[in-house]
Amino acid sequence: MTPLNKLTTTLKQTGLIKFLSHFAEQFSDIMLKDLSMGSIGEDRKVDFLGKTVTNFGSDSFLGLDQDERVKDALRNGIERWGSHNGASRAFSSVETNVLAEEKLAEWLGIEAVLIYPSVTLANVGAIPGLVGKQDIIVLDQHCHNSIQEGAKIAKANGSQVLFFEHCDPCSLAKVLQSAGKYRHALVAIDGIYSMSGVIPPLKELNKVCMDNNAILYVDDAHATGVVGTKGRGTVLDAVGNYENILLVGSLSKGFSCLGGFIGCTQEMKSLLKWKSNTFIFGGPVGPPYLDAICTVCDILSSGEYELIIGRLKRNLNILVQGLRSQGLQVLGGATPIVSVVVGDEEQTLKAGHILFQKGFYVQSVIFPAVPYHGGVLRIQVNANHRPDSVKDLVNAFKELQKEIEFPTAGLKNAA
Numbered sequence: 190m191t192p193l194n195k196l197t198t199t200l201k202q203t204g205l206i207k208f209l210s211h212f213a214e215q216f217s218d219i220m221l222k223d224l225s226m227g228s229i230g231e232d233r234k235v236d237f238l239g240k241t242v243t244n245f246g247s248d249s250f251l252g253l254d255q256d257e258r259v260k261d262a263l264r265n266g267i268e269r270w271g272s273h274n275g276a277s278r279a280f281s282s283v284e285t286n287v288l289a290e291e292k293l294a295e296w297l298g299i300e301a302v303l304i305y306p307s308v309t310l311a312n313v314g315a316i317p318g319l320v321g322k323q324d325i326i327v328l329d330q331h332c333h334n335s336i337q338e339g340a341k342i343a344k345a346n347g348s349q350v351l352f353f354e355h356c357d358p359c360s361l362a363k364v365l366q367s368a369g370k371y372r373h374a375l376v377a378i379d380g381i382y383s384m385s386g387v388i389p390p391l392k393e394l395n396k397v398c399m400d401n402n403a404i405l406y407v408d409d410a411h412a413t414g415v416v417g418t419k420g421r422g423t424v425l426d427a428v429g430n431y432e433n434i435l436l437v438g439s440l441s442k443g444f445s446c447l448g449g450f451i452g453c454t455q456e457m458k459s460l461l462k463w464k465s466n467t468f469i470f471g472g473p474v475g476p477p478y479l480d481a482i483c484t485v486c487d488i489l490s491s492g493e494y495e496l497i498i499g500r501l502k503r504n505l506n507i508l509v510q511g512l513r514s515q516g517l518q519v520l521g522g523a524t525p526i527v528s529v530v531v532g533d534e535e536q537t538l539k540a541g542h543i544l545f546q547k548g549f550y551v552q553s554v555i556f557p558a559v560p561y562h563g564g565v566l567r568i569q570v571n572a573n574h575r576p577d578s579v580k581d582l583v584n585a586f587k588e589l590q591k592e593i594e595f596p597t598a599g600l601k602n603a604a
């Protein structure tokens with residue numbers, strides 16, 4: 190047996206892998222994981238395993254992935270730049286990278302923006318770069334995995350890492366006040382919690398930060414382009430300014446492009462370029478995608494945005510009202526991610542599979558992505574879903590309830 194074989198055996202014996210393979214084996218016929226799409230067509234129809242279904246599992250909330258202007262920008266970008274310029278930005282950038290950052294900053298109403306190849310790489314690069322041994326990081330207990338991974342690197346470098354209770358400003362205040370002496374504190378949260386659609390009390394959390402010498406770091410990935418005035422996310426409307434905030438956003442979800450960014454002051458941007466290892470030691474977003482980001486910025490900054498977001502809100506309304514009127518326990522609804530609580534893991538997988546058979550793809554989310562026995566059906570509504578498709582999905586839930594027992598009152602486990 191080679192050392193690599195031995196490692197494979199060890200990994201197969203870890204608790205998480207055993208748990209997941211138990212589910213994969215036991216429910217192999219209903220486990221819709223690791224699917225690959227054969228094609229994407231009109232009206233959000235996709236082909237999975239040779240079966241055509243309406244896709245309610247896309248974060249491309251505004252439907253801009255299918256917009257001809259965005260596709261043209263990519264095509265023209267390839268003509269202009271080729272597929273990739275192939276250099277870390279620590280050495281050189283294409284002009285369109287600078288332009289995309291300027292356009293993003295203008296749209297957001299923030300001084301400067303630094304683009305990373307993904308939100309994960311922004312979090313894993315910037316968080317350890319921002320703090321040192323005399324500093325602390327305080328995380329919402331449910332914050333995104335990539336924030337937690339960034340905090341682990343910071344911890345290995347000597348920073349203290351603490352947690353506060355989900356979305357609770359009082360808990361944050363207690364943690365900060367009992368942390369002992371620190372030089373700086375970085376409080377990191379999500380702007381929207383994507384498994385539940387919960388938006389945190391940003392104004393109150395920022396006040397606790399200001400009162401306790403802490404900076405608020407908000408990963409607003411799921412809100413970028415779809416929440417708030419002009420789609421600028423959760424922060425500005427709630428807090429009124431970015432004075433004490435580092436704003437993280439996504440270019441891969443509502444933007445339908447690729448990448449992540451941090452919005453900050455010009456001075457902080459220069460520092461982040463030198464302090465984020467993922468920025469220095471990794472490659473950039475490919476130039477054609479940067480051209481597409483510029484195009485999406487223009488769309489979001491124009492009057493057309495209200496039309497697109499209007500279509501998204503209309504669809505969201507049909508879905509949420511329709512599901513709630515059936516007595517289902519629906520989480521979220523203020524954002525395009527809507528989760529219907531099922532609870533039991535097998536029932537959650539089965540429910541997703543039945544909907545698939547009926548022609549709808551939604552994501553069956555089970556532990557460890559949500560707490561044990563807190564399974565949900567996660568539905569992503571897009572602006573370019575036809576209203577009739579959303580109505581059909583709502584009706585499919587009526588049928589589904591004949592086969593699956595849904596909880597109707599508070600199920601504490603669902604995150």
Ligand SMILES: Cc1ncc(COP(=O)(O)O)c(C=O)c1O
Pocket residue numbers: 306307308309310333335379383408409410411439441448449
């Ligand atoms: C809050 C949050 N941060 C980061 C990410 C990861 O983003 P990316 O795919 O750009 O790495 C996600 C993805 O869903 C997210 O919800």
